[in-house]
Amino acid sequence: xxxxxxxxxxxxxDEISALMPDIGDPVEAADFxxxxxxxxxxxxxDAVGLGSLSEDxxxxxxxxxxxxxxxxxxPLALRYHGHQFRMYNPQIGDGRGFLFxxxxxxxxxxxxxxxxxxxxxPYSRFGDGRLTLKGGVREILATEMLDALxxxxxxxxxxxxxGEALQRNDEPSPTRSAVLVxxxxxxxxxxxxxxxAFFDDKALLEKLTDYALxxxxxxxxxxxxxxxxxxxxIEQVADxxxxxxxxxxxxxxxxxxxxxxxxxxxxxxxxxxxxRWDNGFTAAYFDESGLxxxxxxxxxxxxNAAQLAVSLRPLVEAEPLVEQMERFPALFxxxxxxxxxxxxxxxxxxxxxxxxxxxxxxxxxxxxxxxxFFHDWRGxxxxxxxxxxxxxxxxxxxxxxxxxxxNGARDHGYWRDDAPCSMxxxxxxxxxxxxxxxxxxxPLHDKVAAIRRMGEAHGDAPAVA
Numbered sequence: 001x002x003x004x005x006x007x008x009x010x011x012x013x014d015e016i017s018a019l020m021p022d023i024g025d026p027v028e029a030a031d032f033x034x035x036x037x038x039x040x041x042x043x044x045x046d047a048v049g050l051g052s053l054s055e056d057x058x059x060x061x062x063x064x065x066x067x068x069x070x071x072x073x074x075p076l077a078l079r080y081h082g083h084q085f086r087m088y089n090p091q092i093g094d095g096r097g098f099l100f101x102x103x104x105x106x107x108x109x110x111x112x113x114x115x116x117x118x119x120x121x122p123y124s125r126f127g128d129g130r131l132t133l134k135g136g137v138r139e140i141l142a143t144e145m146l147d148a149l150x151x152x153x154x155x156x157x158x159x160x161x162x163g164e165a166l167q168r169n170d171e172p173s174p175t176r177s178a179v180l181v182x183x184x185x186x187x188x189x190x191x192x193x194x195x196x197a198f199f200d201d202k203a204l205l206e207k208l209t210d211y212a213l214x215x216x217x218x219x220x221x222x223x224x225x226x227x228x229x230x231x232x233x234i235e236q237v238a239d240x241x242x243x244x245x246x247x248x249x250x251x252x253x254x255x256x257x258x259x260x261x262x263x264x265x266x267x268x269x270x271x272x273x274x275x276r277w278d279n280g281f282t283a284a285y286f287d288e289s290g291l292x293x294x295x296x297x298x299x300x301x302x303x304n305a306a307q308l309a310v311s312l313r314p315l316v317e318a319e320p321l322v323e324q325m326e327r328f329p330a331l332f333x334x335x336x337x338x339x340x341x342x343x344x345x346x347x348x349x350x351x352x353x354x355x356x357x358x359x360x361x362x363x364x365x366x367x368x369x370x371x372x373f374f375h376d377w378r379g380x381x382x383x384x385x386x387x388x389x390x391x392x393x394x395x396x397x398x399x400x401x402x403x404x405x406x407n408g409a410r411d412h413g414y415w416r417d418d419a420p421c422s423m424x425x426x427x428x429x430x431x432x433x434x435x436x437x438x439x440x441x442x443p444l445h446d447k448v449a450a451i452r453r454m455g456e457a458h459g460d461a462p463a464v465a
Contacts, residue, residue: 008106010049012070015102015110015215022204023192024076027098030119030129032179034163035063038133038441039140041157044183048103048111062100062181063160065118071101077121081198082191082257083307085291090198092191092257093123096130099187110215112187113157116180116267130166133159133176134432135269137444141431142268143182144451145423149247150339150461152240154184154266170285176436185264186216190308191257197311205315212261226312229261230324236263237305238328239464241298242335246343248273248370252283254292254300256307263464273423277363277370302328334465342462345378345409350402358396365392375420380410414457421454 016024037059045051050068053061060066067073075098081090098121101113116139117131136159146153158181165174188208196204209229213219222228240263244251251258252270260266270284279295287293292300305328309321337352340359363373377384377400388397414421431447434440 005043005047006106007046008049011104013102013104013110014071019207019211024078025122026074027077027121029065032162035059036161038161039159041155044155044157047105062158068101075100077123078187079195080189080191080257081195082255084255094121095124095127112184114182114184114187118179130177131180132166133161133178136178136180137432139180139268141428142271144448148451148455151243151247152264154182157181157183184266186260186262188261189257190259190304193308193311202314216262224316226316227320230309230321233261233308234305234324234327235331235464237301238331239335240265241301242332242339244297246339250274250281250283250294252292256304259304272425275369276367277360298332338462343374345406346403347406351399354399358399362393362396371420371422379415412457414454421450
């Protein structure tokens with residue numbers, strides 16, 4: 001959200017109680033040896049009426065997890081199943097996090113405050129329920145960058161260092177620990193429906209469908225609520241897949257328990273931004289087959305949506321669900337062109353599909369970085385003419401000549417900068433190194449400020465069709 005957020009009154013909610021005790025277990029947060037506030041998202045704190053909290057109050061709620069007034073009396077570890085790299089796993093759930101509270105923003109939208117690294121739960125299995133400080137820093141950078149690039153994402157609300165030494169196989173250990181709180185429109189996953197279907201719990205499937213439509217989408221259920229929900233989910237996740245591509249983002253672990261029914265991106269582990277348009281680029285070292293590679297993310301998200309359709313089958317015949325599934329390719333292509341034109345800062349008038357095709361071809365053939373391409377062309381004709389004169393760009397130049405700049409698309413001073421704001425993995429490591437070696441948080445806060453400035457320059461992302 002790049003429009004300045006409006007301060008709002010605190011509006012607590014407890015809508016999740018409509019689904020209890022079927023989808024969650026009350027749990028206790030870990031008792032951490034220390035709580036040092038490292039990141040506080042004041043923009044969103046103001047937007048949900050928590051901006052006036054003192055530092056001690058903030059730590060009390062988001063480090064010690066004292067309940068917020070008039071919302072959940074105890075945290076809930078949510079129950080869900082899911083396909084992980086296409087293998088069904090009925091032994092997962094919130095293993096190192098929980099739903100802490102629900103509230104509403106100034107527009108009345110229901111939001112969740114969920115955690116990561118808050119301690120063990122009944123679903124921790126062999127995990128310690130903790131989060132590394134580096135993992136928390138990486139999540140701040142991912143959510144801020146995605147928000148600025150128009151992706152429908154959770155927001156990192158708080159990061160508190162917790163004073164434990166953690167052992168991990170994928171980073172130098174011992175390493176520092178933290179607890180993160182994220183603000184999200186929903187923690188109801190496709191995997192939540194899969195679990196209900198696994199246990200043949202038709203009543204729970206009906207309740208989940210009603211909850212999603214009425215609480216999350218704000219719609220009255222119609223003649224066929226499962227089909228109605230499927231239609232909304234397909235629209236949202238097609239847009240999500242397109243937004244990843246235009247942002248150059250690779251989530252890394254697009255399992256069905258990591259896709260929620262509002263099409264909001266969340267739970268960032270081995271994410272990366274691909275510097276160039278490389279369909280084979282992967283984020284997770286363990287994704288040996290490239291299942292969730294950059295160019296396969298739409299396929300993965302569509303496949304996960306199909307698992308929602310399978311889960312809804314006890315409530316409705318297959319044909320109308322399949323009809324909704326078949327809308328995905330066209331919705332994805334439409335969203336891709338709409339978002340591509342938005343990031344490029346151009347209005348209609350030309351062949352948008354050809355614009356995308358020739359731009360991608362040009363980036364692939366010349367090795368032009370994605371962020372550099374958008375920055376140069378949105379920065380104006382002089383910069384573009386200087387850097388894109390070679391023959392590989394001739395088809396794009398011809399198609400682009402049919403478009404005009406959108407109103408205000410180039411007004412922000414960001415577009416006159418020499419280089420775009422990007423998120424190469426080397427910079428992520430440099431930011432972490434300053435924290436780890438010198439406890440220097442300035443590079444992180446400076447980067448967040450630069451990302452938010454870029455978000456202001458881009459303006460609000462286009463709405464889902």
